[in-house]
Amino acid sequence: MLPVSYPRLTWTATLVISALGIIAFLTLSTRVYAHKVNVFAWVEGDMVFVEGYYPGGKKAQNSLVEVYNSRGEKLLEGKTNKKGEFSFKIPAKDDLRIVLTASMGHKNDFTIAAGDLGGLEPSSKESITTTTKADAPPSATTVDMSRLQVMIDEALDRKLDPVIKLIRNTRKDGPGVTEIVGGIGYIMGLFGLVMYFKSKQERK
Amino acid sequence: MHISEGVLSPPVLVAGAALTAAGVAMGLRKMDNEKIPRVAVLTAAFFVASLIRVPLGPSSVHLILNGLLGLVLGWAAFPAILVGLALQAILFQFGGLTTLGANTFIMAAPAVLCYYLFGRSVTSKHPGVATTLAFVCGFSAVLFSALLLAACLVFTGESFLHAARILVLAHLPVMFLEGLVVAFCLAFLMKVKPELLGVTHAAG
Numbered sequence: 068m069l070p071v072s073y074p075r076l077t078w079t080a081t082l083v084i085s086a087l088g089i090i091a092f093l094t095l096s097t098r099v100y101a102h103k104v105n106v107f108a109w110v111e112g113d114m115v116f117v118e119g120y121y122p123g124g125k126k127a128q129n130s131l132v133e134v135y136n137s138r139g140e141k142l143l144e145g146k147t148n149k150k151g152e153f154s155f156k157i158p159a160k161d162d163l164r165i166v167l168t169a170s171m172g173h174k175n176d177f178t179i180a181a182g183d184l185g186g187l188e189p190s191s192k193e194s195i196t197t198t199t200k201a202d203a204p205p206s207a208t209t210v211d212m213s214r215l216q217v218m219i220d221e222a223l224d225r226k227l228d229p230v231i232k233l234i235r236n237t238r239k240d241g242p243g244v245t246e247i248v249g250g251i252g253y254i255m256g257l258f259g260l261v262m263y264f265k266s267k268q269e270r271k
Numbered sequence: 272m273h274i275s276e277g278v279l280s281p282p283v284l285v286a287g288a289a290l291t292a293a294g295v296a297m298g299l300r301k302m303d304n305e306k307i308p309r310v311a312v313l314t315a316a317f318f319v320a321s322l323i324r325v326p327l328g329p330s331s332v333h334l335i336l337n338g339l340l341g342l343v344l345g346w347a348a349f350p351a352i353l354v355g356l357a358l359q360a361i362l363f364q365f366g367g368l369t370t371l372g373a374n375t376f377i378m379a380a381p382a383v384l385c386y387y388l389f390g391r392s393v394t395s396k397h398p399g400v401a402t403t404l405a406f407v408c409g410f411s412a413v414l415f416s417a418l419l420l421a422a423c424l425v426f427t428g429e430s431f432l433h434a435a436r437i438l439v440l441a442h443l444p445v446m447f448l449e450g451l452v453v454a455f456c457l458a459f460l461m462k463v464k465p466e467l468l469g470v471t472h473a474a475g
Contacts, residue, residue, distance in 0.1 A: 174278050251315045259311075
C-alpha cells in the first residue's frame with residue numbers, strides 16, 4: 068500500500084541520486100581495494116627479493132613463488148613468509164620470470180631482465196678474487212678494480228634502497244578516482260549507444 | 272571473486288564463456304528499451320562496488336552486489352556483470368579477459384537464481400517479510416558465488432570442500448554486508464521506485 072503522496076522520481080533524479088551516492092561512498096572510503104594480487108621483485112647484491120601483496124597493502128602470505136628462465140624452465144620455487152616476502156640467490160644470468168600464485172585463484176607475475184641482475188655474476192666474482200689472490204703482486208690494479216666494482220655495487224644497493232622502497236609503496240595504490248569515474252563514463256556511453264540503436268530500429 | 276588469468280584450464284574457461292554467452296543472449300532478449308537505463312545504472316553500481324574497500328576488523332572486504340542486480344534486473348544481470356567485469360579487467364587488470372566468461376558466470380548465475388527465488392516474494396506487503404527475504408537474497412547470492420568459484424577451482428587441483436570452506440569463511444562478512452545493503456536498497460526502492468521491482472502502479 069503505497070501512499071499516493073510520495074513523489075515519483077524521474078529517471079534523471081534517480082541517476083543523480085545514485086551518482087551522488089557513488090561519489091559519497093568514494094570519498095568516505097579513501098582507499099580502494101579489489102581482488103588482485105601484485106608481485107614486485109628487486110635485486111640486491113646476488114639475491115633477488117620478491118614481495119606479494121594485494122591492493123591496499125595487505126601481504127600475500129604463504130603463497131607459492133615459482134621462478135622460470137627465458138626458455139620457460141622452472142629454476143626454483145618457494146613460499147612467501149608472513150610478510151609476503153621471498154628471497155633467493157640469482158640462479159642464472161637470464162631473464163627471470165617470477166610467478167606468484169596466491170589462494171582463491173589469484174595469480175600474477177613479474178619479470179626481471181638479465182641486464183638488471185647486477186654487473187657481475189656471483190660465480191665470476193669469486194673467480195676474479197681467486198685469480199687475484201694467486202698472483203697478487205703483479206695485478207694490483209685488477210684487485211682494486213674488482214674490489215671497486217663490489218664496493219660500488221654495495222654502495223648503490225644502499226643508496227637505492229629508499230628509492231626501491233618508494234617504488235614498492237607507490238605500486239600498492241589501487242585504481243585512482245580518474246579511472247573509476249572514467250569507467251562509469253564508459254558504461255553510460257555504452258548503454259547510450261545501445262539505446263540509440265534500439266530507438267533507430269523502432270522508428271523503421 | 273575475480274579469478275586471475277592462467278589459473279583455470281582451457282576447458283573450464285571455454286565452458287564458462289559458453290554459459291555466459293547463453294546468459295547474455297537471454298539477458299539481451301529480455302532487455303527492452305524501458306529496462307536499458309536501469310541496467311546501465313546497476314552496471315555502474317556493480318563496477319564501482321568491487322572497487323570500494325570496506326574496512327572490517329583486521330582485513331577488508333568489497334561488495335559484489337550480485338543479489339541486488341539479480342533482484343532488479345533478472346536475466347539482464349548477465350550483460351550488466353559482463354560489461355562491469357570487462358571494464359575492470361581492461362582498466363584495472365582485475366581478473367582478466369580470458370577469465371571473463373568464467374568470472375561473469377560465477378557472479379551472474381547466482382543473481383538470476385536469486386531473481387527466481389526471491390523476485391516475486393520480496394515485494395511482499397508485509398515489511399518484515401520483505402526485509403528478511405531481501406537480506407537472505409543478498410546473503411545467498413554471495414554464498415552461491417563462493418560455492419561456484421570453489422567448483423571452478425576443483426579443476427585446478429584443489430579439493431572442493433577445502434576451497435569451499437576457505438571461500439565461504441572469507442566471504443562471510445561480505446554476505447552479511449550484502450544482505451544489509453540489499454535489504455536497505457529494497458526498502459528505498461519500494462518507497463521511491465516500486466516499478467523497478469516489478470510492482471505495478473495499481474498494486475502500489
